[in-house]
Amino acid sequence: MMRLFARTAVMLGAVLLASCTPRASGPATEGVTDAMLVNPPEGEWLSYGRDPSEQRFSRLKVINDGNVGQLGLAWAAEMETARGQEATPLMHDGTLYVTTAWSILKAYDAKTGRLKWSYDPKVPRDTLVRACCDAVNRGVALYGTSVYLATLDGRLISLKQSNGALMWSALVVPNQQDYTITGAPRIANGLVLIGSGGAEYKARGFLAAYDHRTGEQVWRFHTVPGNPADGQESAALEKAEKTWAGKWWELGGGGTVWDSITYDAKTGLVLFGTGNAEPWNPAAAGRQGDSLYTSSVVAVRADTGEYVWHFQETPEDRWDYDSNAQITLADIEIGGKLRHVALHAPKNGYFYVLDAATGEFLSAGAFSPQNWTTGIDAKTGRPVINPEARYEKTGKPFIGMPGVAGAHSWQPMSYSPATGLVYIPANIAAFPYLAAQGWKPSEIGFQLGLDSAAVAMPAVPQVRAGAMAATTGALLAWDPKTQKAAWSVPHAGPFNGGTLATAGNLVFQGDAAGSFSAYAADKGRKLWSFPVQTGAIAAPMSYAIDGEQYVAILVGWGGLWDQFSGVLAHKSGATRNISRLLVFKLGAKGQLPAPVPLSKLPLDPPAFTGTKEQAALGAGFYARYCTACHGDAAVAGGLNPDLRRSAVLGNPKTMQAIVHDGALSPKGGGNGMVSFKSALKPADIEAIRQYLILRANEDKALGEK
Incomplete structure (x- = not known):
């Protein structure tokens, strides 16, 4: 009753x-009306998928399969946020709107690359503790005279397209x-x-x-x-x-x-x-x-x-x-x-x-x-x-x-009415699942109910080699009528960028290995490639000004694959984050500056002094509370610190200060991770430290430096 x-x-x-x-x-x-969104003006890209149908098909064909080899860098813009970059830029009335990590919005002159204005919603950096897969943002919406931005910490914001002035904000x-x-x-x-x-x-x-x-x-x-x-x-x-x-x-x-x-x-x-x-x-x-x-x-x-x-x-x-x-x-x-x-x-x-x-x-x-x-x-x-x-x-x-x-995650696919094919950034990658026994929810961290420690990647060369060989990716052209592949281009690893199809019989895609390429949409033959110096996971778009067609892509490695997958994060190579907006056009001759050589702390851990039982306990805590940022089996992808290499391993007091007391949190005067004292006791944190020391010594014994 x-x-x-x-x-x-x-x-x-x-x-x-x-x-x-x-x-x-x-x-x-x-400004931008409903009629314009449904049928964008020639050369404009007004919504995430170009139009509401989300086909990601550009009718432009100034750049085509006959001349794409002449494509060059017209201009580039550096991003100050060294996290994963996943946004698709939008272009209206000569202005290119793009979001970077931490939900920062920038407006550029689409022809010259001049920054017109920028808006930082000042997302608290400790928001990352509840963000599954990096501090990413996939873009904005345009309507009327406003641009609409959603922020990592859960706000929806309206700004003036002309100058970035705040109109309203809603939680x-x-x-x-x-x-x-x-x-x-x-x-x-x-x-x-x-x-x-x-x-x-x-x-x-x-x-x-x-x-x-x-x-x-x-x-x-x-x-x-x-x-x-x-x-x-x-x-x-x-x-x-x-x-x-x-x-x-x-x-x-x-x-x-x-x-x-x-x-x-x-x-x-x-x-x-x-x-x-x-x-x-x-x-x-x-x-x-x-x-x-x-x-x-x-x-x-x-x-x-x-x-x-x-x-x-x-x-x-x-x-x-x-x-x-x-x-x-x-x-x-x-x-x-x-x-x-x-x-x-x-x-x-x-x-x-x-x-x-x-x-x-x-x-x-x-x-x-x-x-x-x-x-x-x-x-x-x-x-x-x-x-x-x-x-x-x-x-x-x-x-x-x-x-x-996923076989296909958020990275956008595209559809070409000209070929009738869908172009999918496909992943071929497995994952081990094992139910946890006696699992209880916690106040912080993932709530999965899995025993991730028991199935973490072991320090066994044969197992690692087998997993590495079985983990790949592909650009897949799929026929929705026949439910069969028309063609496929293999990639070194998974988690490659979204795709763009054009009326010039082209498909554009960036990849995790650091290239941005163009393929023939009908047959899949590679026609052009440009080294972008970082993994590209976002999707490109295209626009036109004064009769010239441009192709733009936001590059910068990060996201789920970098943070979760441990040794497999490096399947496409020693991927790094260099966050930039790159814009190409025919005949351009721009060059990127030479990248700073990669460097990392040496793998030089202290001796393992704990017990096997203590390390096993620490493995369970690490898997539940640390893997999401620092990688499976304590092998980081690159964005976040590799804890096997941390100087903190030899200092248990510092480890307690960071993990338990929140010394690196904004409240502690830092700009990093929050305190985990609601879930972890000092003895638990010490067990994690011993597990990390054990893992570091295991991998050093395998020859890792």
């Missing part, structure tokens, strides 16, 4: 709230302990759309819409149900509640909308992807069932946020197979009939074609090696899960393919 009363009260409150909910103040009538996230924002906002008829990250912490996913003029929230769609005792906000969440078990709401549930948002002007729907359920290990929280609407594509009405349809790509997700890769709209012929479809290549390794208006499953094909299923039901699209992949039930390690980086 009490539960029924609670539900009735919530529904009544929703009706009352609807009568006073802010309404959109109307579409923009000057989007429910709290600033479990949520971050790294994605680019999108626009739908006067509404600014944004979600958040945090599904490895204690976040409840959502997509929210804000009035572009006032910053008032117009609607918010939650992707997972809340506490049943409080009632649910909609009938859609009432249905979703039946697919959960345990007390999922105590950990938020996950399902965050951290990247993909696509507005379909033809149907008036917003399609968006959702992240994994939380925790990854279902048994850790008593989770059972499909856990809607996690790891799904969801469609809501743009004006109200009302649920219309969903398609769950990874039911009962326990592998971090987010569906946050961008969703592309296209009109293609299927079965002799022209269909308006959504094209999606999420982390789980399958390429999906869905009806954009109804969510009807049309087809799916495996575009990357996978072992978590034995196939896909041809009628429903539902995966047949491999029993061995349910690692919490078997109690055994499962080497999952794809791994947590």
Whole structure:
């Protein structure tokens, strides 16, 4: 009875709230309008995917497969933020807008590279402790006379396009302990759309819409149900509640909308992807069932946020197979009939074609090696899960393919109407999953429910060599009609950059090894390459001014692969971070300055004086609280300190001061990591130190210097 009363009260409150909910103040009538977004002026790139369809296809063809070899560096701009760079620049009316790490926004003269203005939202540096995968930002939205920026610490900001003056700022996230924002906002008829990250912490996913003029929230769609005792906000969440078990709401549930948002002007729907359920290990929280609407594509009405349809790509997700890769709209012929479809290549390794208006499953094909299923039901699209992949039930390690980086992650794919192909930055990389026994949530750090220490990369040369050989990447041209690859270009390693397709029969992509290249869109032949001196993970874009076509890309290595993958982070080479915006045009002769030679502290650890039991305990603490920044098995990727090489290893008091007391935190007078005293006791920190000393000595014995 009490539960029924609670539900009735919530529904009544929703009706009352609807009568006073802010309404959109109307579409923009000057500057960037809705009509311009849907059909951008020749040469302009007005939204993250160029237009709302997210095709990332430029109609420009001044640069083409016949002359791309003449492409040269027109200008470059140095970034002061030496973190991962993931943004796609936007260009309107001769100004190039780009965000760097830490959510800093810069506006450049798109022809000359002159900096017009810069805006720093001053994100607290300790925000990084709740940011899954670096202090990255993927870009901005343009609408009317404003540019919209979402910040890592959870704000949505409106600035004047002309000078960067602040118009309004709104706090989007429910709290600033479990949520971050790294994605680019999108626009739908006067509404600014944004979600958040945090599904490895204690976040409840959502997509929210804000009035572009006032910053008032117009609607918010939650992707997972809340506490049943409080009632649910909609009938859609009432249905979703039946697919959960345990007390999922105590950990938020996950399902965050951290990247993909696509507005379909033809149907008036917003399609968006959702992240994994939380925790990854279902048994850790008593989770059972499909856990809607996690790891799904969801469609809501743009004006109200009302649920219309969903398609769950990874039911009962326990592998971090987010569906946050961008969703592309296209009109293609299927079965002799022209269909308006959504094209999606999420982390789980399958390429999906869905009806954009109804969510009807049309087809799916495996575009990357996978072992978590034995196939896909041809009628429903539902995966047949491999029993061995349910690692919490078997109690055994499962080497999952794809791994947590995904067969395709956030790095944007592109679609060419000219070739009918989709160009996917594909990863071929596995990940070991093992359920933790007796796992309990903590106040800080990842909430995964995994025993990551037990499956960390061992100091065994044969194992490392085998893992290294099996970890690769590719630029994949995929035919959505046949669900087959048209061609593929191998890369040395995974986590390469997003792609750009153009009417000049070209596909552009940067890679983790430090090159920016152009390929023939029809056949995949490499036609041009430029050494950018750093890993490139962002996607390029193209624009035109005074009849000249430009291609721009933000470069700078970082992100998930650098921070998580340990020895595998270096598969593409000794990748470094040099953060720059690079702009190319035909006939340009610009050169980059020679990079400063790489240097690193020597591997010269003190002798191991702890016990095996102490080191094993430290391994568990390290895996849970340190791996996300400092790398698997204590091997750092490059952005963050390699703790095996730290001078702190020989000074237990300094180690305690940093990890327990927060000596390097902003409150401690530093600009680094926060205190972990809420999760780790002094004895635990000493165990971590002994584990790091042991690991450093193991790798030194293998010949590492």
